[in-house]
Amino acid sequence: MTIALILGLIGAIAAGYYFAMRPVILKVAVGPANSDDVKVVQTLTQAFARGYVRLKPIQTEGAVASADALAKGNADLAIIRGDLDVPKDAQAVAILRKNVVVIWAPSGKGRGRKSGAKITKIVQLAGHRIAVFGRTEANVNLLKVILQQYGVDPGKVDIVQYPTTEVAEAIRSRKADAYLAAGPVNSRITAEAIAVSAKEAGEPTFLSIDLADAIAQNHPAYEAAEIPAGAFSGSPDRPDDEVKTISFNHYIVARKGLSDTKVATLTRQLFAARQQLMAEFPFAVKIETPDTDKDAVIPAHPGAAAYVDGEEKTFLDKYSDYIWWVLMAASATGSLGAWFAGYLKRDERTTNSHLRERLFDMIAQARHSDSAEELDQLQSEADAILRDTLHCFEHGAIDQSGLIAFNIVLEQFHRAVSDRKLLMSTMAQNLQRASAQFRAAGTL
Template sequence: MKLSLKRLFARSMTGGLDPAAPPAPAPPRSPGQQTLLVAIALVLALIGTVAGGYYFAMRPVLLKIAVGPANSDDVKVVQTLTQTFAQTHGYVRLKLVQTDGAVASAEALSKGNVDLAIIRGDLDVPKNAQAVATLRKNVVVIWVPAAKGKKKSGAKITKIAQLAGHRIGVVGRTEANVNLLKVILQQYGVDPGKVEIVQFPTTEVAEAIRNQKADAYLAAGPVNSKITAEAIAASAKESGEPTFLAIDLADAIAQNHPAYDAADIPAGAFSGSPDRPDDEVKTISFNHHIVARKGLSDTTVAALTRQLFAARQQLMAEFPLAAKIETPDTDKDAVIPAHPGAAAYVDGEEKTFLDKYSDYIWWALMALSATGSLGAWFAGYLKRDERNTNSHLRERLLEMIAQARRSDSVEELDQLQSEADTILRDTLRCFEDGAIEQGALVAFNIVLEQFHRAIADRKLLIATMPQNLQRAGAQFRAMGTL
């Protein structure tokens, strides 16, 4: 049975309203409407909270990275990565903080002034540093220029053990390379105090070789280092092809100093001649690392590592040094422990947004469901009085049907009609508030139909009765009430 609220109003209200009367003011919002508005507000608030949380979790993060010295390859790599991250709108952005070198970068990280740093693995590693990636692997190259002029009469140096009493030139101003040379000399039983160590800036190496300021030279950098290749080429130009000294005790050095590894320089590694060197040369290597401070978020570091290796693929063609970036050592006994975020990326265990927050989302939905159920129960509890009242009104309407069938007065029937109008208003208000359901409204409609029929039938009967019978019936009823 389809129920029309408009029809209910039309049937019950036509006799009791003045068409000429001004329209009634709009009634205030019912409790049901207020409940609906509150529910909509809560849903919108929940959606806003989720959206805000997602934006907060995924907004770009700016990390400061310490690197130096100025104009070094490391600075160029970081500058390129910074531009790439900004152009690709990555989750992680970089801000370069230039330092005097790896030692100063490590100190900046140790003090918490930066989030990331590029450090040498053979230096003191800050206690709060954890590896994100290996920026590059460096090899040690020791060579002796060919004898020239008056030095031809001297004994030819072919082994590291023969360096005692000679002058050794170290390429670069960093003290770390001098310490590296001392480690090598000590492994061969050569007292570092019995050699003269001279350092040359990278821009003065060619001049030092030309003026024969040292008997042997040491350089440290990638196998394809431009600085090392130019220094060796300068030696070859001045006095002929140099002699490369093998570090055949590299395994022993690596055993005694975990920061170093045994490595090989392949034949022809240095440009300018296929015989430079003419055979594979054994040496030691060490790494430059990108490290993060220990307290940095796992999510942030995982995103950084992912962006880093994605950018490496894009930069290899235009920036060959980017090809040297490698994943960190995730073994538990690594010299520099891997950051958990970087390890998660390397091991394929990186968590997505849903992985990280699914528990919170699930609990939020459960809480929302429980809140909704509790709210529905509470709303039903508050409306139980309305339901009971409406049930009594329906019973009263049934009584009014019987009363209308006994009535002999039009005035009394009009009073019953007016009371029915009031009951109808209350019933419709209860329906709008949700206190009664559609089925209860249908039942009320059936009773109301019967009431209207009883009123109409009784009025018709009274209209056809003689006036004297009406007066007699009224007097009889009046006597019955005495």
């Protein structure tokens, strides 16, 4: 019975491990269509095709829609901007990339600019037209944050917005006096926009955000950063010196309630695929670990934090205590079951004990018997006792040692019967011989 319980327990543990470790599919919200983020997620989906965690992309209109999908429970993961409204239950898995803000003004004359005027500082943007590249309002709001920090009323700035597909046309048509773009330092889109601006309106002047630290202090989603000299391809002088700016992160976030094991495995798979992603998307990806400090802007998911801090638990680490307690419980249950089974068979053991005592009495009776018929009856009774004893052994009422002891007594009984029958046969022969001799002597 105990063995059966142990085998059943092992089977239950194996089944639990199978169900715990079978592949899971996580829905990831990402957008807009044809963006680098969508392409990155599609590449990850292919890379994770044989992993424990697999991805199912859900295309959205952009980062705002992706965050909304996560908040509504329509997705397990989302690609979002850290400077937008982050869902309350969103927790960081990884930083997909860091984006920097680039603001520049062409050296030539642009629409709305006074003759001979040259924009070299943020405060000089008042009264001018600024072109913001990007589909959503996120970059427009970002510009307003910068303007307000410098005391420039956004209402006194003519802000126009262009999708990234219309960057070159907007610059060629001289529709703005300054431009704002946000993306990785090595962003292809930003570099191409600056190159077109230099060709069409002269080498650009990069506007330094000297109050970057103050902006970061007032708006934790942003960080002070620097654009290194020569960061933009096409000329080693773009810019000709480091330019102070602000940066913000693009995150891969997960629902707070998502299993720690799933997120830890996802994070491990993600960083295993990092080199492949960076090789295929050098302008869109620079995966970094999330901030695991408690005061992080977007707190790290416990599963991701466990991976980053080297505290990720294996299946046995997580469930060893439970397995130990189950084994102890199974052992106790087996012992209790054995005791209970023995308790239920106490009547059979008592009966068998009486039968063995009866067999002892039968040995003494056989040794003093003078009747072959009586010996045959004792033999038949011994056969019945043997049958009952074997029945008790099969049902566990007596153990192997008890059966051996019974066998010793039974052998003694058979020997007593055999000896008695031999003695009775010898006596009968002697009587016949004496009788014959007596008759022979009488005839003489």
